[in-house]
Amino acid sequence: MSDNQRCLLTIVTESALENTVLKTLSSFGAKGYTISDARGKGSRGVRNAGWDASANIRVEVLGETAMIEDIAQHLQNNYYENYAMILFMQDVNVLRPDKFSGRSGRND
Amino acid sequence: MMDPIVLFFLFGLLAGLLRSELRLPAAVYDFISIVLLLAIGLKGGIELARQPFSELLPQILAVLLLGFILPLLLFPLLRYLGQFSRADSASIAAHYGSVSVGTFAVAVSYLASHAIAFEEHVPLFVVLLEIPAILVGIVLARGLTSNTRWGEVAHEVFLGKGILLLVGGLLIGWAAGPEGITPLKPLFFDLFKGILALFLMEMGLITAVQVGSLRRYGPFLLIFGITVPMASAVIGGLLGWWLGLSVGGTTIMAVLAASASYIAVPAAMRISVPEANPTLSLAASLGITFPFNILIGIPLYLSWAEIIHGL
Numbered sequence: 001m002s003d004n005q006r007c008l009l010t011i012v013t014e015s016a017l018e019n020t021v022l023k024t025l026s027s028f029g030a031k032g033y034t035i036s037d038a039r040g041k042g043s044r045g046v047r048n049a050g051w052d053a054s055a056n057i058r059v060e061v062l063g064e065t066a067m068i069e070d071i072a073q074h075l076q077n078n079y080y081e082n083y084a085m086i087l088f089m090q091d092v093n094v095l096r097p098d099k100f101s102g103r104s105g106r107n108d
Numbered sequence: 109m110m111d112p113i114v115l116f117f118l119f120g121l122l123a124g125l126l127r128s129e130l131r132l133p134a135a136v137y138d139f140i141s142i143v144l145l146l147a148i149g150l151k152g153g154i155e156l157a158r159q160p161f162s163e164l165l166p167q168i169l170a171v172l173l174l175g176f177i178l179p180l181l182l183f184p185l186l187r188y189l190g191q192f193s194r195a196d197s198a199s200i201a202a203h204y205g206s207v208s209v210g211t212f213a214v215a216v217s218y219l220a221s222h223a224i225a226f227e228e229h230v231p232l233f234v235v236l237l238e239i240p241a242i243l244v245g246i247v248l249a250r251g252l253t254s255n256t257r258w259g260e261v262a263h264e265v266f267l268g269k270g271i272l273l274l275v276g277g278l279l280i281g282w283a284a285g286p287e288g289i290t291p292l293k294p295l296f297f298d299l300f301k302g303i304l305a306l307f308l309m310e311m312g313l314i315t316a317v318q319v320g321s322l323r324r325y326g327p328f329l330l331i332f333g334i335t336v337p338m339a340s341a342v343i344g345g346l347l348g349w350w351l352g353l354s355v356g357g358t359t360i361m362a363v364l365a366a367s368a369s370y371i372a373v374p375a376a377m378r379i380s381v382p383e384a385n386p387t388l389s390l391a392a393s394l395g396i397t398f399p400f401n402i403l404i405g406i407p408l409y410l411s412w413a414e415i416i417h418g419l
Contacts, residue, residue: 016378019260054317082382 004097007068008060011075012038013085015055021075025061028071029103033061042084056084062092062100111218114402116305120312121399125319132310140303140310142273144213147296147303149277152231154289156282159229167351171233174347174365175240178340179205183248185336190328192388195249199377199384202245203393204336206369207237209270210311213304214402215363219356224410226356230364235274237364239265242376249381261380270372311398318395321387329388333396337366341409345416355410355417362409367401368393 011021018035025033038058061071072087079085094100123130132140156164179201186197212234219226242265265271281289289296322329344365348358370393377384 014378016375020379079382 004093004095005091006062006094006097006100007065007089008062008092009068009072009087009089011059011061011085011087012040012056013059013079014083015057017079017083017085018057018059020079021059024074025059025071026104028067028074030061030063030067030071031100031104033059035059042086062094063103064101067103111214111221113214113217113301113305113308117308117312117315117399117402120309121316122312124313124316131313132306137307137310140307141269143296143303144300144307145209145270145273146277146280147300148209148213148216148231148234149274149279150281150289150292150296151277152229152234153278153281153283154286155228156232156278157285164229164232168232168236170347170351171236171361172240174344175205175237176244178343178365179241179244179248182336186332190332193383195381195384196388198245198249199373199381199386200332200389200392201248202241202377203370203373203389204340204368204397205241205244206239206373207234207364208367208369208393208398208401209234209274209371210307211363211367211398211401211406212360214308215360215406217301217304218406219359219410222410224356224359225354226360227353230357230360231274231278233361233364235271235278238271238274238369238372241369242373245373245377246380249384257380261376264376264379265372268372268375308402315394315399318391322391322395325388325391329392330396333368333392334400337368337397337401337405338408341366341405341412345409345413349413349416355413358413358417359406359410362413363401363406366397366405366409368397370394370398 013021015037022033022035036058038056040056061068068089072089075085075087120130179198182201182204183197186192186200187194190197192200212231216226242261246261341362345358345362347365348361351361353361370390374386374390377389378386
């Protein structure tokens with residue numbers, strides 16, 4: 001594994017979960033994330049973002065594999081059963097590896 | 109003659125059922141719902157400034173009590189007659205115990221176009237009725253002892269868009285008083301009906317989506333979505349009459365009791381009772397009860413209110 005390889009976790013879920021997911025990310029020490037509004041279709045029907053109750057978000061978070069796996073495991077254990085949620089991970093090359101290393105303070 | 113704003117709803121519904129691409133951009137929908145909620149709050153706030161709090165207190169307590177009782181009455185019906193799971197029963201009961209601001213706005217507009225006066229402080233009742241059912245719903249689903257994160261629930265309930273804007277409007281209206289609000293009239297009051305028409309067109313489009321999911325849930329939900337609002341309207345109307353409200357006020361109370369939430373409660377239930385199926389309660393409240401109330405319910409409840417006041 002080269003030095004600048006990191007893991008990218010993409011979370012597609014209901015926007016109702018936004019705050020909960022963001023809290024999870026920071027509690028596991030993620031240093032940042034990107035959120036975008038999303039639309040799509042899955043096992044829980046069409047989520048067309050026509051209004052709040054059918055709105056989706058896509059959250060992307062970068063970090064070292066161990067932390068990303070912890071986050072994915074936690075989300076899977078807590079939210080897979082009852083919420084529309086898709087997780088996937090991929091290895092990516094980043095230009096500034098130091099930006100995505102370690103974990104930020106975990107005491108929050 | 110049918111109120112033209114209701115025609116906008118039917119237009120949106122039809123367009124949605126025909127799978128048209130029509131829809132309001134999300135930002136526009138957000139904007140018009142913000143204007144509607146603030147306008148309703150402001151109207152109520154102006155009136156609150158004229159009323160001594162001590163006179164309102166019995167009404168406030170009675171309305172809060174109604175909000176606690178309605179979901180408690182509906183829960184056993186859903187659980188044992190409807191055979192729904194505990195979580196689903198609690199969630200649907202909470203939706204029907206709470207209120208729909210959209211339905212309220214249509215009722216206000218309906219009464220205004222028939223020149224029927226009502227107590228102008230009724231928007232306060234909307235706020236009061238919105239909250240208790242959510243709490244009852246969560247307790248019914250979870251029990252009192254469980255580890256519900258009440259902080260999060262409170263945040264969702266009190267800082268959700270609906271309550272926040274209504275309360276904000278009420279406070280601003282109350283603080284500014286009738287003269288203070290005059291410069292704001294063109295946006296909030298003169299345009300009210302036009303904005304409500306756009307809002308209802310979008311509601312029609314959203315309802316059309318729910319009609320599709322309705323087919324999956326069988327006749328119980330359909331019957332429930334029509335009979336329960338009528339029964340609740342009787343309870344709410346009698347309460348309004350007992351409180352000494354006018355014919356218009358009694359009608360509003362009936363409408364509030366009859367209407368089912370589709371914004372605040374779904375959001376709160378999604379966070380607090382995640383195992384409840386959100387499409388089930390939305391299909392009922394939005395797919396059946398909302399159209400029923402605005403097409404048939406409101407004129408019906410007005411006629412009932414006239415009967416009870418004529419006795």
